[in-house]
Amino acid sequence: MNSTSVSVQQQTEIAKSIKVAIAKGDGIGPEIMEATLRVLHAAGAKIEPEFIDIGEKVYESGNTSGISEAAWDAIRRNKIILKSPITTPQGKGYKSLNVTLRKSLGLFANVRPVAALHPYVHTNFPDMDVVIIRENEEDLYAGIEHQQTQDVVQCLKLITRPGCERIIRYAFEYARAYNRKKVTCMVKDNIMKLTDGLFHEVFKEIGAEYEDIEQDVQIIDIGSARLAAKPEDYDVIATSNLYGDIISDIAAEIGGSVGMAGSCNIGKNIAMFEAIHGSAPDIAGQQTANPSGLLNAAILMLAHLGQTKTADKIKNAWLATLEDGVHTADIYKEGMTTKKVTTSEFADEIISRLGAIPQQLSVSKLSTGKGKITIPDYKRKETEKVLLGVDVFLDWQETNPEKLGKSLEKIDSYKLKLKMITNRGVKVYPNGLEETFCTDHWRCRFVSTDMDTQNKTLTYEEVEFEQVIDLLSKLNANGFNVIKTENLYEFDKKRGFSLGQGE
Ligand code: NAD
Numbered sequence: 001m002n003s004t005s006v007s008v009q010q011q012t013e014i015a016k017s018i019k020v021a022i023a024k025g026d027g028i029g030p031e032i033m034e035a036t037l038r039v040l041h042a043a044g045a046k047i048e049p050e051f052i053d054i055g056e057k058v059y060e061s062g063n064t065s066g067i068s069e070a071a072w073d074a075i076r077r078n079k080i081i082l083k084s085p086i087t088t089p090q091g092k093g094y095k096s097l098n099v100t101l102r103k104s105l106g107l108f109a110n111v112r113p114v115a116a117l118h119p120y121v122h123t124n125f126p127d128m129d130v131v132i133i134r135e136n137e138e139d140l141y142a143g144i145e146h147q148q149t150q151d152v153v154q155c156l157k158l159i160t161r162p163g164c165e166r167i168i169r170y171a172f173e174y175a176r177a178y179n180r181k182k183v184t185c186m187v188k189d190n191i192m193k194l195t196d197g198l199f200h201e202v203f204k205e206i207g208a209e210y211e212d213i214e215q216d217v218q219i220i221d222i223g224s225a226r227l228a229a230k231p232e233d234y235d236v237i238a239t240s241n242l243y244g245d246i247i248s249d250i251a252a253e254i255g256g257s258v259g260m261a262g263s264c265n266i267g268k269n270i271a272m273f274e275a276i277h278g279s280a281p282d283i284a285g286q287q288t289a290n291p292s293g294l295l296n297a298a299i300l301m302l303a304h305l306g307q308t309k310t311a312d313k314i315k316n317a318w319l320a321t322l323e324d325g326v327h328t329a330d331i332y333k334e335g336m337t338t339k340k341v342t343t344s345e346f347a348d349e350i351i352s353r354l355g356a357i358p359q360q361l362s363v364s365k366l367s368t369g370k371g372k373i374t375i376p377d378y379k380r381k382e383t384e385k386v387l388l389g390v391d392v393f394l395d396w397q398e399t400n401p402e403k404l405g406k407s408l409e410k411i412d413s414y415k416l417k418l419k420m421i422t423n424r425g426v427k428v429y430p431n432g433l434e435e436t437f438c439t440d441h442w443r444c445r446f447v448s449t450d451m452d453t454q455n456k457t458l459t460y461e462e463v464e465f466e467q468v469i470d471l472l473s474k475l476n477a478n479g480f481n482v483i484k485t486e487n488l489y490e491f492d493k494k495r496g497f498s499l500g501q502g503e
Pocket of ligand 1: 028084085088274275276278280281289290292293330
């Protein structure tokens with residue numbers, strides 16, 4: 001089977017040094033990177049840095065994407081990036097470098113572990129230890145938006161089967177590799193039956209291969225509420241891009257670790273590791289920044305590279321440092337902090353504890369994990385696709401659906417007949433309600449229908465695309481303003497479109 005190893009975690013340390021593209025970033029970036037690299041070096045991490053320039057200076061040199069050709073080359077050559085936060089200059093049409101990197105490099109999985117560090121870092125949830133695995137490229141973040149009429153704009157939510165398969169399999173494989181017991185899927189398929197329905201369906205399909213792992217599916221709204229109220233009930237969460245973006249911030253916030261958490265973006269061949277906080281320009285150059293977020297990202301990187309013993313050594317020394325009350329200014333706490341330190345001193349304190357293990361906080365055990373995460377290449381299954389009709393979207397300024405319906409019924413198109421009209425998804429013709437508010441955006445569903453007189457049900461017949469073109473030219477000739485169309489298909493006899501509310 002063709003497959004891709006996207007993460008390696010093994011007991012034996014790799015002898016050879018791995019080249020890593022390192023971006024020192026902006027603001028506090030250079031200070032926290034210097035501290036992090038010193039700890040990595042002292043712990044014996046086998047990495048060889050190649051420094052790249054991205055961020056503010058590159059933007060200001062006139063490069064609107066914030067990354068130079070040389071940096072792209074280094075990233076693609078080294079395949080591993082450790083990145084400090086960067087500052088995106090406001091306005092002037094600069095693009096978010098993070099989004100550019102994630103999408104251009106195919107970094108499909110965003111992994112954000114959040115574990116409580118109670119009582120050293122304040123949280124109301126001392127037992128919280130959750131990993132959010134979020135799809136990173138698709139969904140509403142595809143960024144396909146249009147204004148279609150004076151009053152209506154739309155954003156396309158794109159969910160793909162390969163996208164669902166690899167993120168869900170990655171979540172299950174991650175659970176196995178890191179000794180996690182349960183994966184919870186979060187969706188909203190009670191409303192979005194096709195898009196979120198596909199995510200749910202793929203979760204059930206792939207979940208069937210992981211009987212050793214407990215599984216649960218929750219609707220995202222109640223799921224987020226429960227996560228905020230009882231985060232200790234969750235272990236690994238797998239979800240799509242927007243939901244994942246929101247719940248990973250909820251998790252980091254209630255875990256008390258927004259400034260301390262690291263995350264990784266995993267692709268087929270390339271992986272990028274970074275802190276979740278920004279470049280903190282307000283404290284830049286003062287040596288007061290906490291390097292823990294970037295250090296945690298570096299720990300995830302070492303685990304990904306198979307250097308799990310070194311990752312454990314650093315994590316345990318970091319936990320022991322926090323337990324000893326050695327804190328940077330942001331986590332200073334009267335009665336808990338014994339020594340307030342600078343960024344650089346914090347690194348020295350961690351280095352002096354390499355080999356120590358925490359007494360209260362959970363000991364890091366990345367090296368007891370099970371091994372490789374392997375994601376098979378996507379295999380496309382052929383399905384039979386049949387065209388049954390078309391939804392024609394019209395920009396129509398009047399407000400009476402009866403009038404629109406009667407006019408459309410008069411359109412003499414071979415085979416395709418008006419079945420219904422919806423406005424904002426609600427059926428308004430035939431037999432709509434007077435109370436329904438209508439905008440200037442009308443979806444008019446045309447299908448080829450036959451009445452099954454015995455069962456008194458409508459059956460759809462296959463239509464040719466030429467019939468759709470014929471309908472569109474007749475609508476145009478009759479003065480209707482067509483703004484877009486969506487073909488109505490069935491795939492292997494399963495309806496590939498949603499019904500209108502009330503249809
Ligand atoms: P921020 O995370 O930089 O700062 C928010 C607050 O947290 C500030 O008060 C800051 O001093 C504090 N803080 C952040 N990290 C800290 C640390 N390690 N130690 C101590 N205190 C810390 O968020 P922001 O102010 O909204 O953004 C500043 C800049 O960072 C913006 O240009 C933004 O675009 C950029 N940003 C970059 C990334 C990234 O590169 N991944 C992520 C988020 C924001």
